[in-house]
Amino acid sequence: MAAVRRIPTFPLIFFSFCLILQCLPLSISVGDDVVLIEFKESLQNTKGLDDTWVKGKSPCDKTRRWFGVLCHRKTVTGLRLYNMGLAGDIDVDALSNLQGLRMIALANNSFSGPIPDFDKLRHLKSLFIQGNRFSGEISADYFAKMTGLRKLWLSHNGFSGNIPASLGKLPRLVELHLEGNGFSSAVPPLAQRSLTILDLSGNKLQGEIPSGMARFGAKAFEGNPELCGEPVGRQCREDLGKDGGGGAEAQTPENAQRHSSGMRWLLLSIVAGLLLVAILFNKNQNEENVKTRRKDNLDEVLVVQIASMARSESINHSSRRSTSTEGSSSRGGDFVLVNEERGMFGLSELMMASAEVLGNGGLGSAYKAALPVIGLTVVVKRLKETNKMNKDAFDAEMRKMGMLRHHNILPLLAYHYRKQEKLVVSEFGPKGSLLYLLHGDRGTAHNDLKAATRIKIIKGVASGMEYLHTEFATYKLPHGNLKSSNILLTPTYEPLLTDYAFHPLVSGTPTLQCMFALKAPEGHQISHKSDVYCLGIVILEVVTGKFPSQYLSNQKGGTDVVQWVRQAVADGKESEVIDPEIAGAGEDSDGKMVKLLQIGAACTESDVEKRLSMKEAIKRIREIQDVEVFHELPFPDEIREAE
Template identity: 50%
Template sequence: MAPLDAHLPRPPLHHPSLFQPCVVLLLLLSYAPAPTLVVAQDGSQPKADMPTGLNDGMNLVRFKQALGSPAVLSSWMQGVNPCGDTRAPWTGVICAGGIVTGLRLGGMGLSGTINETAVEPLANIQGLRTISLANNKFSGDIPPFGVLVALKSVFLSNNHFSGAIDGDYFSDMAHLKKVWLSENAFTGKIPSSLLKLSLLMELHLEDNQFSGAIPDMDTQTLTSFNVSNNKLEGEVPAGLQRFDESAFTGNVGLCGPKTGKTSCEGAVASSPASASDGKEVESGRAVMVSVVLAMLLLALIAGLVIVKKRREDSFDTLGVENGSGDSVSVSLPRVGGSSKRSSSSTHRQHDSSRKSSISSKRSAGGGDAHGELVMVNQDKGAFALSDLMKAAAEVLGNGGLGSAYKAVMANGVAVVVKRMRDLNRMGRDGFEAEIRRLGRLRHPNILTPLAYHYRKEEKLLIFEYVEKGSLLYALHGDRGVHHAALDWPTRLRIIKGVAKGMVYLHTELASSDVPHGNLKSGNILLGPEYEPLLVDYGYLPLVNPSQASVSMFAYKSPEAVQHRQVSGKSDVYCLGVVILELLTGKFPSQYLNNGKGGTDVVEWAASAIADRREIDLIDPEIVTGTKQSVASMEQLLRIGATCVDPRPESRPDAREAARRIEEVSVEGGGDGDGTRGTDSAPSARDAVLTSRLSAREHSTEEFSMS
């Protein structure tokens, strides 16, 4: 299959002046002997006459050596084709059509600086279109990627890059569509050469130290933009005022719409007078900060004394009710003090099989700072760890990444506390940066975290409680009112919302190899009007690879199982499984680690479509009484089958999948297979449909979830 970006012009290999007409030279070259293949074994400069695959491989090895030959790239070996058909692609290398098209080296613990020596071999890889170095520990100046003129995407988020970026840095990178430089320490002005990127779709510069004014980027192609938490000043350009306020917050010098300062009168102007006055202002601010810090310190000391006294004779517990109405002891991490149980809590204990703990021993040397509950989203108000301590709680269940508990606080607010056991890939700073990033997400189909608690041994994530629970439970565990409400229009509305949420995640978390990573019906909650809310997304940078392969559903995709490779297309595979699950009403065997139980919806769909008996798959509960919608159901079924294609390159990306799903209507098909009329005489196909449904309704077939 040709690369997805094959239409993009190749970067010039020679200066245009060398192509002046020269008949004699051409004649001489036409009689020159055919070049022979020479493969260097010492990491030297690749030969121009070497096959593309081996040439790419040698250049990647040179890049690896410039990085210090990290062990994580041990699969990059000299003299081997990184995109060879006989072996899996190299770690972090994306191939298409037998050539290298991308590097996804995010979250691999890489460090050091990236200079011209490291970038030079990358310039020799003609098919290279995307580079992701996000979530590592690289430092120094921004890599000199300006020579990679054919790049479409650059992801450098969450590293330690610093310094100013030259204003002309992007001048020759006319094909760039995605630029992610967030969560670094870049300084100086935003490069003016960004204005030259006419194809730019995503620009993320948040959480740096950029200063000065925002360039007037009136680029209609720009769909995702964020410069929050910098030192920018002046008026927000008119061309960027279509973006949400969250894109500009944390810049005290900005004014105008979307900043909270509607008027720009008195906006910062660089004059001698203002510069001299600035010293007095800074002096006054320093005094004010000192006073505030002193007051906070006194309040903290007083608070600790009160907390210690209140808890001196009691153990911090959540009262938990299990299914039988009995209570069990659910302990939370303590902010301070000892961990002794008091006699007052002993009567709450039951048999060990009914206990559910959401705490563990404090790490050696752990301080009170490790007991804080940090709010990242105050849409539902603020609360503290002490509020959770007093809450009555209920065990909701266990998942691959941890356990979940419902806690109802004294003010009546209900939240879900998730005890996450395996988010240990990053240290405290990296973990907090990732959760803050998730806390900034805002979308109708995304459930954003409210708060977190960090300890080395375990972490707590706090979310809003959603009453109806998961799509998994509504489909397979609840035969009551919630299940009855899952008619065809509702199921179609759910999958459309899921697809929209996925597109949003693939835009906002594009620097991640797999933006969601764990999409399945158990991680889709249903709001009051059965609107879907995605949860358990964006954890891939936080989960150790060995645990991710066990706990995250994206690692059940064919490419992950066969080649240990995951990408955004792995999320699309998960979306396809959810589509087939909604249409068939069957519990997918793909969700089970042991493969025992459930229904292989992927194989079932492929077989039915091949035999043109799609109707056999459709859940009779959504067909009865709505036979005019069968064409639409079959249209969605075929979309789902495309999403679970075993070849990632044959699947649509998240945006294209969402577009196709959006085209599906409640009644009638939109793919050329014909629509159903409303005449009273049933067609021959309707007769077959009625016969098959009748047979299925009287069947005693069951499925197993274990």
Template identity: 45%
Template sequence: MAFTSVILRKLSSFLSILLILFSSTFAVTETDALLKFKNSLTNASPLKSSWVPNSLPCNGQKTWTGIVCYGGSVSGLRFGGMGLSGTIDIDALLELRGLRTIGIANNNFSDTLPQFNRIGALRAMYLSGNQFSGVIPPDYFAKMDSLKKIWISNNNLEGEIPPSVFQLSHLLELHLENNKFSGKILSFNQPTLRSLNLSHNQLVGKIPDTLSKFNSTSFSGNAGLCGEKLSKACPPESPPPDPEDTKKDSIKTIAAVVTLALMLLSVAIILIIRWRRKKNKGSDDFNVLENESNNNSNRAADVSVQILPASQKVETTEFKRKNSSSRKGSHTGKGGGGIPELIMLDDSKGVFRLPDLMKAAAEVLGNGSLGSSYKAVMANGFAVVVKRMREMNALGKDCFDAEIKKIRSLKHTNIITPLAYHYRKDEKLMIYEHIAKGSLLFVLHGDRGESHAQVNWPSRLKIVKGIAKGLGYIHSELATLGAPHGNLKSSNILLTQENEPLLTDFGFSPMINPRDNPATSAPIFAYKSPEAAHLGRITPKCDVYCLGLVILEILTGKFPSQYGKGGTDIIEWVQTSIAEGRGLEILDPEIEVQKKSAGQIEKLIIIGAACAESNPDIRPELGEAISRIEEVQVEGPHQKSIEVFPSLRDGCPYVNS
């Protein structure tokens, strides 16, 4: 027995030595491969400090610059914005057996697209913002079935989109915008595809019906494209002309062109005349209500708006009048005038009446789930937002007054409450101070200009913390409500110039008529959470779900499909990425990830995913979520990448350190 024990111990030691030697050999191979890759680059100075021979690319906290590790080996290259150029050595990259992601966006690489297709196990290619040119071979993607994300936007690529890209069965994201691709878009139906952008190329023909789930911005900037998505009819396909009729057809064509030109000229003249009349008319239509007041009529103004995102503000004087039974009274509620009363809740910004609002020039802001809204600038220059609510009919006037005054009594840095309101049985007006920067929805998705560029990682963390604080305050003050906020989403979060978030449209649930199926018909967003959708359960954790979704929206920069207007199912997408160890890959490309901030960003991603869990029983309580959020800092100590991503069954899990 003793002899056997000695033999077993020696055998165990021998096997350990073999494993160490094997591991060292594999690590050296990765080191040599990466150094060979670096030697093919020009201006590789950003890599010199950590890319040292005889060191390990993946060594706990001391990973090489731009290297992503998983399980102790290289899984990704992240070289975005480093000013790199030169020839990419594909043979060297083939030695990285665990390589799954290549990120070289916003560098100076040129020539034709490198043969990344030789790396068959790749899952993501981020090649945008370089100077790649030429034609991509038709079969380029034929052997890349694992590929999920292709970002080759903002290059100089031309020719047809390779047919092999439409055969990728796991494709999630395809971004080819701002190139010179030509030809038709092939019809393809990939249910996995969530994000598509083919805009600003030279594509022609009809947009395939299989791509109807994507909005028009995915195809804009292609003059030759047509279809219902672009509100541009496609010409009917006709057989080739009969040679004998060529001369007749030419004459007919000339006549048709002349006729069409005359018609277009007539239409243009009519439009110019109407435009001048409308311009001269100005904002006189806003005097409708005031004039009717002077004539003691019982009519009120009705704003006619269209559904517009906050990014597409347009001026309008398109007011309709409708008969309605109005309460007589002044703005103080003491009678006279023929105008329904306007109740002032805060006169610190000045006192105004309903006719004052109607005299102001209006600017449409959009049409939300509770009704339409527009901006009005008073004669003294003070701007307000008027929200016209049609869904708040559950309470009589006395109870409605009490609820609104309760909301107005709340005071916190991260909330905004009404300045005034108007009650009518079938319609309510809520008046708020106008916040110039607009909503978080607009800043994230409206345009990619200056307002978006200012929202870097520190700003986004500040916004998340402010939202959490405001939501926590609302929950403490309106604790008797099932979902104290009830309508938390990015369109109901305003941002000051200092990126301080202000929550609005909260506490309205008692005023909304109850519905048999809250998830499908209730206008407030918390009622669409999974537990409300399936069980009709409305609890404070509905707000926690909404908070998680907003956090993920802020970090990914994606528009959530949960809002019901297209977009990406970011909850499923983020949780899948976490489970696969690709947490940081889901970030908005505008966020610059530094080493000291990577671990903190990962923490916040996990908190958001945990709060957005479909099962409310394993969602954290709001207080716990707020505590976790407060622990996240702009920068922190270097941490290992997350080694194990739980299925989030334990609430907000900690990052392994």
């Protein structure tokens, strides 16, 4: 029997050891704490981070989260380090080891020099570096590989040269701020449909504005005197001395002076004319506003800039003694963040934010506040009156709202509690309200309200109501205030329900009378079917395009859509009350609109026993098949990043 040959053990062990060493990098990664400490060490003036940025501790530990670090579960998703005086060379290579990093906010610090290599972070969605001292040119292809970028703020730095052409090829870019720099090129085509906010003001841009960018208006281009084109109202023309002949007048000093004098007179004439038009317009507008206020306030969007004193009175005044619990969900603070998925902020950010008045609705006044450092615009609602619910009970209600997760529900982000004042904060809908889109905007957005879009909106509202009636099934009014002004729209016309579940907070107060569910025929005998009535009004409003008189306290004005549609259904003439802008689009489309009218009529039945239940109404709405969507939806997968 042949002897068994034994393999030497040392080479085998050595070979196995080498294999293990080779595989180690595939299974072991550097911890987020190590990465962030490495990033911190590349910076200067970092004392504000010393207390919480501790190596060996998890940056996402809820009990002691690192300052300025945003997390989703246990993954670092964002850095929000602004107004800290930070300087130095940003170690982008270190940050590239954070696989979940999607947002960087380093605004209003003291960084300088060329733009760092943020283009290495190809999965970045938001970059905010405004208010620093970055300078120099940015290469044309810098942003070419950052295809997921949605929000970019480079404003108020010292960038110069050409605006990078690669910005025009970012398919998901939503916001672009380049104002307050020294860019001196022509304006590149920025025609992607996803782009909704653009600011190129205060640069040295030249030449003609591309025709496809007129939709951004004059404000996006102001402060660039050498730009011409439709948005700025300056006609583009060739240089007078360009031909050197051919009848063109030579540019002598005398001719230049004469031309300059003529331009001054022309500008003076234009200014005088505009001033006169503005005076007349304001006079008529003021008269119209007085008439409108006599009716009822409908939460319509009133875009009015808040002066510093007005803003102080609206938000600051009652919160002077409050301490910001930024990023905290502690019960002890006056300001409580109940949902961190859209970013972390505190009361101090709200007090310093630029704000606009949105209106004074039944539940209270509302303000729009922009928080650019986290790329978020919020609505702050100041509740007019609540019952004597104590802080713990109020906190419980707010947390329920903050925990909601549905693509047709706008969850609460934060609240501020004091006996004399209560604020609730939610995200702002970029398209505004359904009320405004139906009755206030007669432009491009209104033209997108084809039959397919209206069906989509109604189905989304029904889906949101079904969710609320499940989550708040024990409430008398799971929503209680459903109307078109409380339905916000995303850029893809997905509806987001707001102002829901406030009944426990306002029951027993005069504010209860302002909730739309109390306008149902049964009045104070409220039930889940009061919400069904509200859903029916929305359906009739969307299909007919008429403003419902039911929204007005005295019902003087608008159209009694319930009676009008009920009569049409009884006479078999439903097609005659369909909004003319969608009527006649095809038998299939009209047939679906008729079915929706019939559902709306059944939801607004005055006899509660005969009125549809919420479950039956939603079932019948879902049975209606969508018609073909004709307009392109720019980024449907980005409606709610949190999901």
